[in-house]
Amino acid sequence: MESSVKKFAILLAIAAAIAAAEKTAEVPFPDGYRSWQHVKSVIVGPEHQSYATEGGKIYQFYANPQAVEGYRAGRFPNGAILVRETLRTIAGEGGSKGILNEGERNALDVMVKDDRLYRDTGGWGFETFDSKNARLAEKDRAQCYACHAKQKDHDLVFSTLRAAAGAGTLSGDVKRQLTTDPYLNAGTYERYYGGLETMMPWAGDVR
């Protein structure tokens, strides 16, 4: 009798271990991300297809120290965390009319590198926290990997670290992204800002 109870307990433990292994590990909320390396900012202009929903927001990209190494090396080590923060904007009034100020956070997209925990999705765990820090539904999370998988040659990462302040040049990789990235829609830059050269006078230095 006692031995069958033991056997049952062992079976239960095994079943629990299997269930735990199959459930994708949760991506933790990236505490303190605003003090990490600021990678870049993006604003969606009126001519982009996503302007209706994304216009008037500011995107800020952040990388923890391991992720900064990853941008430089081209492969991201375990422990790397990338964050894309979406902020609403608040229009200034009175003397500040015409100025857009940062408003509250709309969403936080997070990617965490751990090639053991996230084996099935290229070693990256994906999560979006909404303005109340609620997580995505499992089926929505699958879309993240589906699209990021297109960046296989860049370890699933789209963005690039901008040049150090003062250098005044864009790396070839950034220029490639500005002119080919389907999401950024290069045409927007050409039409809306009058091209790379007008938007960034030093873009002539781009190689």
Ligand code: HEC
């Ligand atoms: C249709 C394609 C697409 C889907 C779906 C998508 N992303 Fe992205 N993601 C991008 C692009 C393109 C960028 C770079 C944008 C830029 O540089 O301005 C990006 C950037 C990011 C970044 C910053 C790191 C990087 O790769 O540059 C994170 C973090 C991120 N996405 C998380 C997510 C999460 C989480 C989901 C799912 C909820 C998701 N993404 C779904 C295309 C996608």
